[in-house]
Amino acid sequence: MHNFEFIRPEDPAAAITTAAQAKTAQQGAEVRFMGGGTTLIDLMKLNVETPARVLDINRLPLDKIEPMPDGGLKIGATVRNSDLAYHSSVQHDYSVLSQAVLSGASAQIRNMATVAGNLLQRTRCMYFRDTAMPCNKREPGSGCPAITGSNRTLAILGTSDHCIATNPSDMCVAMAALEATIHVQGQKGSGAISFGDFHLLPGSTPHRETVLEPGDLITHVTLPPPTKESKHVYLKLRDRASYEFALASAAVVLTIASGNITRARIAFGGVGTKPWRSHEAEAVLAGRPAIDANFRKAAEAALRGAKPQSENGFKIELARRCLTHALRTALTS
Amino acid sequence: MPKKDLSPELPNSNRREFLVSASSTVAAGVIAAYAPANAGVWAADESTAVRTDGLAIEGMVPIALRINGKDHQLRLDPRTTLLDCLRETVALTGTRKGCDHGQCGACTVHVNGRRVLSCLNLALLHDGNEITTIEGLGTPEALHPVQAAFLEHDAYQCGYCTSGQIMSAVALLKEPCGPDDAAVKELMSGNICRCGAYANIIAAVQQARKGA
Numbered sequence: 001m002h003n004f005e006f007i008r009p010e011d012p013a014a015a016i017t018t019a020a021q022a023k024t025a026q027q028g029a030e031v032r033f034m035g036g037g038t039t040l041i042d043l044m045k046l047n048v049e050t051p052a053r054v055l056d057i058n059r060l061p062l063d064k065i066e067p068m069p070d071g072g073l074k075i076g077a078t079v080r081n082s083d084l085a086y087h088s089s090v091q092h093d094y095s096v097l098s099q100a101v102l103s104g105a106s107a108q109i110r111n112m113a114t115v116a117g118n119l120l121q122r123t124r125c126m127y128f129r130d131t132a133m134p135c136n137k138r139e140p141g142s143g144c145p146a147i148t149g150s151n152r153t154l155a156i157l158g159t160s161d162h163c164i165a166t167n168p169s170d171m172c173v174a175m176a177a178l179e180a181t182i183h184v185q186g187q188k189g190s191g192a193i194s195f196g197d198f199h200l201l202p203g204s205t206p207h208r209e210t211v212l213e214p215g216d217l218i219t220h221v222t223l224p225p226p227t228k229e230s231k232h233v234y235l236k237l238r239d240r241a242s243y244e245f246a247l248a249s250a251a252v253v254l255t256i257a258s259g260n261i262t263r264a265r266i267a268f269g270g271v272g273t274k275p276w277r278s279h280e281a282e283a284v285l286a287g288r289p290a291i292d293a294n295f296r297k298a299a300e301a302a303l304r305g306a307k308p309q310s311e312n313g314f315k316i317e318l319a320r321r322c323l324t325h326a327l328r329t330a331l332t333s
Numbered sequence: 334m335p336k337k338d339l340s341p342e343l344p345n346s347n348r349r350e351f352l353v354s355a356s357s358t359v360a361a362g363v364i365a366a367y368a369p370a371n372a373g374v375w376a377a378d379e380s381t382a383v384r385t386d387g388l389a390i391e392g393m394v395p396i397a398l399r400i401n402g403k404d405h406q407l408r409l410d411p412r413t414t415l416l417d418c419l420r421e422t423v424a425l426t427g428t429r430k431g432c433d434h435g436q437c438g439a440c441t442v443h444v445n446g447r448r449v450l451s452c453l454n455l456a457l458l459h460d461g462n463e464i465t466t467i468e469g470l471g472t473p474e475a476l477h478p479v480q481a482a483f484l485e486h487d488a489y490q491c492g493y494c495t496s497g498q499i500m501s502a503v504a505l506l507k508e509p510c511g512p513d514d515a516a517v518k519e520l521m522s523g524n525i526c527r528c529g530a531y532a533n534i535i536a537a538v539q540q541a542r543k544g545a
Contacts, residue, residue: 006394006411006457038453041414042434054411056458082447086509106523107508108501109435111447112454242522 002050008059012185012217015055020187020215027138027207033057033217035078035114038105039122047131048122048138062116062219065089071225077116077218081171082107084115093226096251099234100174100269106243116218119172119182119198120210123165124245125154136162137206152311153247156319158273159307163206166270167199168245173269174234176277177251180223186216199274206273227263230255231330236269237322246270248319250326254290261285261294266302271319278302281323295327296320396460400425401469409456416440416451419466427467427496431525438524441497441504442466448504450523467496470503479503479541486537490528498524502538506545514539 009015015033022031032051034040035058043049062076065087073089084090085101105113127133127146134142146154146164155166175195182193193211200208212218236249249269255262264285268276281302288294299320306316393408400423407422416433419425419442428451431439435453442451443465471477476484479502489495501524510516517538518531526534 001412003392004411006455034455034458036453037455037458038435038450041453041455045434054455058458106438107505107520108438108441108448108450108523109453112449242519 001044005053008056016215016217022214025212025214035117036112038109038113073223075221078114081110081113096232096234097174100170103236104170121169124168125165140207151309155273156271156306156315157276158201160202163202167274172275173251173267176267176275177253177265180221183220184216185219202273231333233326233330235326248322250323252326252330254330256290261290290331295324299323400464413456415454415456418456425466425468439494439497441500478544482537482541486533488533488537490530494526
């Protein structure tokens with residue numbers, strides 16, 4: 001691991017001022033905020049991340065879950081995954097989020113990993129993690145060996161000629177379906193970012209993964225008021241039953257009245273280069289009877305733009321069945 | 334033809350001494366040049382507040398940890414993981430280094446009562462925190478109920494993952510967990526056992542839960 005200066009900022013303003021001195025907040029940032037460290041320390045050991053300064057944000061007052069005046073929920077940036085998943089409001093009103101978080105990692109890691117860290121979780125693409133290999137995300141312009149190489153676990157949606165790395169988060173998939181908002185404080189003040197606008201498609205700049213600029217500190221995430229009578233399901237399919245990343249996962253928030261779907265929010269994990277909200281599937285379901293035939297049509301629509309690589313074509317059908325099954329489960333839950 | 338003894342020609346009585354002194358020299362060299370975090374090993378004593386300032390090396394950061402009920406004032410290289418701090422600086426080697434990348438669970442310890450992976454943790458993140466390792470659970474004369482259950486159910490083979498398994502299981506006793514084996518398997522999935530002693534591990538954990 002490269003050496004670094006360890007700094008514990010007094011308050012968010014001090015953290016922001018120090019972090020703003022970096023040239024980038026993206027891959028290779030000279031200054032990094034550290035929460036649980038579960039991604040960052042791993043990547044620092046691999047020399048994929050080599051920050052000169054590490055800012056410990058764990059003692060900043062960003063660790064609360066609080067109800068909002070509008071009936072929504074405010075979740076602090078350093079709330080641990082386990083505290084989020086077991087929080088009574090989350091379990092009761094946003095069950096898809098609780099299910100998604102509990103499907104990820106292990107109990108130990110969930111006790112460490114933070115909400116903001118999970119928003120910024122890095123891909124598990126083996127070429128990204130191996131500094132002996134080229135990788136456009138880690139080293140812009142060096143190439144993408146995954147496209148002609150080992151890509152079984154990589155993305156089929158949102159890919160480009162430069163990068164096919166999968167976003168590995170489960171929490172983000174649920175937050176995409178819940179239409180969360182990410183709140184950021186920076187040198188120019190604070191701002192709110194819709195979940196769908198936060199992560200960027202790789203395009204020709206896969207090293208830019210989010211809209212964050214140097215000094216931007218995620219302070220909290222808000223969830224809109226819960227949708228009454230909605231059914232929540234997170235279904236995760238993977239190579240082993242636990243402690244494994246998704247090959248395909250689906251987050252479903254469904255409202256059904258008299259057998260008709262009045263509202264559907266759908267997002268996928270394990271198949272996209274970012275947490276993958278499917279407006280296509282939602283459009284198919286809205287206003288239609290909650291029956292199997294429509295579930296399959298929604299799944300067809302969701303995967304219509306999928307582009308398989310040499311080893312991961314199976315993911316198209318896997319993701320279709322994942323969504324169909326999640327919708328069936330929601331119907332009967 | 335008789336087998337040729339390839340060991341260096343040393344008087345038997347001195348061989349062990351030589352090896353000890355040679356390894357000390359090497360270790361001391363390593364400490365000075367590369368691993369200042371190790372300095373504490375040589376200064377550790379049995380008093381309740383151990384002060385191990387280590388060598389005067391630039392960039393060392395002071396930190397206070399309470400480990401198994403004992404206060405430690407340490408100076409660490411910022412890169413030192415909690416795992417390396419426990420094993421190398423404080424010389425508590427019961428916590429195991431398996432993968433060192435958060436994939437096996439062998440390094441599980443408790444921080445302020447919650448189980449975490451010490452390999453994916455910088456020690457400096459835990460200034461002032463209370464750390465519990467396998468050495469802080471029970472004694473050979475008075476085992477923790479989970480330790481006793483592992484013994485009774487033969488819940489190990491090689492034993493390398495065992496301290497992590499036990500630390501996980503002890504934390505699990507206080508976590509939301511359904512009554513059946515499937516729930517235990519899910520919440521113990523972060524602890525890999527290469528020998529495959531899982532059936533006995535589950536049995537041990539379930540027995541400990543009944544007594545808890």
